[in-house]
Amino acid sequence: MKKFINEPAAVLADSLKGVEAAHPDLRVDHENRVIYRGTPTRPGKVALLSGGGTGHEPLHGGFVGTGMLDAACAGEVFTSPTPDQMLAATQAVDSGAGVLHIVKNYTGDVLNFEMAAELAAAEGVRVESIIVNDDVAVEDSTFTAGRRGVGTTVLLEKIVGAAAEEGYDLDAIVALAERVNQSGRSMGVALTSCTVPAAGKPTFDLPDDEMEVGVGIHGEPGRHRVPLASAKQVAAMLVEPILHDIDASGDAIVMLNGLGGTPLIELYLMYGEVAALLEEAGVNAARCLVGNYITSLDMAGCSLTVLKADDELLRLWDAPVVTPGLRWGA
Amino acid sequence: MKKFINEPAAVLADSLKGVEAAHPDLRVDHENRVIYRGTPTRPGKVALLSGGGTGHEPLHGGFVGTGMLDAACAGEVFTSPTPDQMLAATQAVDSGAGVLHIVKNYTGDVLNFEMAAELAAAEGVRVESIIVNDDVAVEDSTFTAGRRGVGTTVLLEKIVGAAAEEGYDLDAIVALAERVNQSGRSMGVALTSCTVPAAGKPTFDLPDDEMEVGVGIHGEPGRHRVPLASAKQVAAMLVEPILHDIDASGDAIVMLNGLGGTPLIELYLMYGEVAALLEEAGVNAARCLVGNYITSLDMAGCSLTVLKADDELLRLWDAPVVTPGLRWGA
Numbered sequence: 001m002k003k004f005i006n007e008p009a010a011v012l013a014d015s016l017k018g019v020e021a022a023h024p025d026l027r028v029d030h031e032n033r034v035i036y037r038g039t040p041t042r043p044g045k046v047a048l049l050s051g052g053g054t055g056h057e058p059l060h061g062g063f064v065g066t067g068m069l070d071a072a073c074a075g076e077v078f079t080s081p082t083p084d085q086m087l088a089a090t091q092a093v094d095s096g097a098g099v100l101h102i103v104k105n106y107t108g109d110v111l112n113f114e115m116a117a118e119l120a121a122a123e124g125v126r127v128e129s130i131i132v133n134d135d136v137a138v139e140d141s142t143f144t145a146g147r148r149g150v151g152t153t154v155l156l157e158k159i160v161g162a163a164a165e166e167g168y169d170l171d172a173i174v175a176l177a178e179r180v181n182q183s184g185r186s187m188g189v190a191l192t193s194c195t196v197p198a199a200g201k202p203t204f205d206l207p208d209d210e211m212e213v214g215v216g217i218h219g220e221p222g223r224h225r226v227p228l229a230s231a232k233q234v235a236a237m238l239v240e241p242i243l244h245d246i247d248a249s250g251d252a253i254v255m256l257n258g259l260g261g262t263p264l265i266e267l268y269l270m271y272g273e274v275a276a277l278l279e280e281a282g283v284n285a286a287r288c289l290v291g292n293y294i295t296s297l298d299m300a301g302c303s304l305t306v307l308k309a310d311d312e313l314l315r316l317w318d319a320p321v322v323t324p325g326l327r328w329g330a
Numbered sequence: 331m332k333k334f335i336n337e338p339a340a341v342l343a344d345s346l347k348g349v350e351a352a353h354p355d356l357r358v359d360h361e362n363r364v365i366y367r368g369t370p371t372r373p374g375k376v377a378l379l380s381g382g383g384t385g386h387e388p389l390h391g392g393f394v395g396t397g398m399l400d401a402a403c404a405g406e407v408f409t410s411p412t413p414d415q416m417l418a419a420t421q422a423v424d425s426g427a428g429v430l431h432i433v434k435n436y437t438g439d440v441l442n443f444e445m446a447a448e449l450a451a452a453e454g455v456r457v458e459s460i461i462v463n464d465d466v467a468v469e470d471s472t473f474t475a476g477r478r479g480v481g482t483t484v485l486l487e488k489i490v491g492a493a494a495e496e497g498y499d500l501d502a503i504v505a506l507a508e509r510v511n512q513s514g515r516s517m518g519v520a521l522t523s524c525t526v527p528a529a530g531k532p533t534f535d536l537p538d539d540e541m542e543v544g545v546g547i548h549g550e551p552g553r554h555r556v557p558l559a560s561a562k563q564v565a566a567m568l569v570e571p572i573l574h575d576i577d578a579s580g581d582a583i584v585m586l587n588g589l590g591g592t593p594l595i596e597l598y599l600m601y602g603e604v605a606a607l608l609e610e611a612g613v614n615a616a617r618c619l620v621g622n623y624i625t626s627l628d629m630a631g632c633s634l635t636v637l638k639a640d641d642e643l644l645r646l647w648d649a650p651v652v653t654p655g656l657r658w659g660a
Contacts, residue, residue: 002630004561004596005599006599007560011595014602017606018597018599018602018605019602021601021618022586022618055595058594062594211332231336231344260593261593262591262628263591264625265384266334266628268345268352269335269348271352272344272347273348275348292593297595298630302334327657329660
């Protein structure tokens, strides 16, 4: 295992030190492993909290800041944070207008956020949840009942974050989050496995001449293994299952996401292929992201997310955002 | 070789299609392989042109836009662009106030930019050049006489880009660029080789238990190979040679850069270690970047750049920038 780490057990704690050193406008609670904005939630603003296992950076901690999340709870690598962490963060970010939990659909995350929501409710905090389940690859998987939550989470955190800044109340925020989740679909492909530091070896074996199509962000199996193919062919393997699942014609927000070990030149090359296929299908990529946004440690691979977008979603997308991972308009 | 490409010979052309599709505010000249801003250089503004071999994305094309470059010439992977490309771009961006060529110190780039500058001068364009040579690792190397140009290039393009927007004239731009180059130092380390698409196999062999300390951004040899070490030890291997070479006490702009295949969690972890060592040495990381800015295809590794910065450099650093690779304040 070749990684820039000290000891495997300290990866999360050590990386949080780096986040704190790099971003003086964020605040890191090292005991509870929560990344907060540097200033408290504005009274009357709905607070947005997300979290999950570490290893998907910049998700979620890199999306804390003006126009996106109020806080993010970090679990160990590929391991859900605990209800205690989530409860501490929920109470800390609530300004009286309530809190939305943004949860990727993995069994551990879902159960722990549910428990944290119940505990917070008992303390008088109004909490609602959105469970993101946008991965068209498989129904049930290693860590999931139902579809996995992947790339749409990034777009949802941005759009709903802008709505919260604008003053949407909690009911409106929940309705918007559900609409974003229903409008987004994702599909991924891996060229290599990732290596979890505590395991010290690749999560799965993938022969030199094969790809895993439909892979999850923890290296869960996908739909099938196929021989290595050209970028053009891979683009079709990503676009077709998404467009089979949703009518995305008209405007869309498109993300061509790297899984951590794939360089930007390949992501741009893939984006070019994807954009051509989407255009043929009548999908207008009105906005796009190309880069590493929801990763799987050092996995070589990429994922495509297509979010059908109306004027409201595009307006919220364009609103200012100031976070380590996404920044524009301010 | 596992890469998202069509055929090795088409990597550059195909990736430029993706850049064009992703960034409607940029303009791509596919014939000359130049990425331009979408709008012509404002009359009276000094134009900034850079370029080099492909494979270092987002450098340089990802730094074209308001507050940074006016254009970037793309060569084939790890291969200098030609004087013809550079001449076309130089003439296109000149608004009458002259053009600065920002050149990383590699023999091919230096010779070709020199020839382009001569040809442009013969056409009546005033051209000056800055040759960036900030890598403390080695004196001469595979593709270089003297020190290699690496991470300081990113910071220079940002700072000098802001000065050009502010209206600095060409003489002042050259003086500033020289000062930035003299104030910046870099050092890199590789955990793995990269794989050039046309070669189809890793550029060098690096055993599973060794690192290349002082590696270049094309996989050129560094200072020495050492056994794998902890992040804390690696941080010292980067910080010490830099601080041995320059007194960086006081304010600095610090970049902990990923070489393409290293995930963000490791870069943050490394930044935490580096920041602690710099603080001990009296260096105040007044600003920082953590992420992939000057890469080496899919190489796993990182580099550290420390730029000693006074108030003028910090002011120019903070000025608005709108490019695919760096964006803030607008």
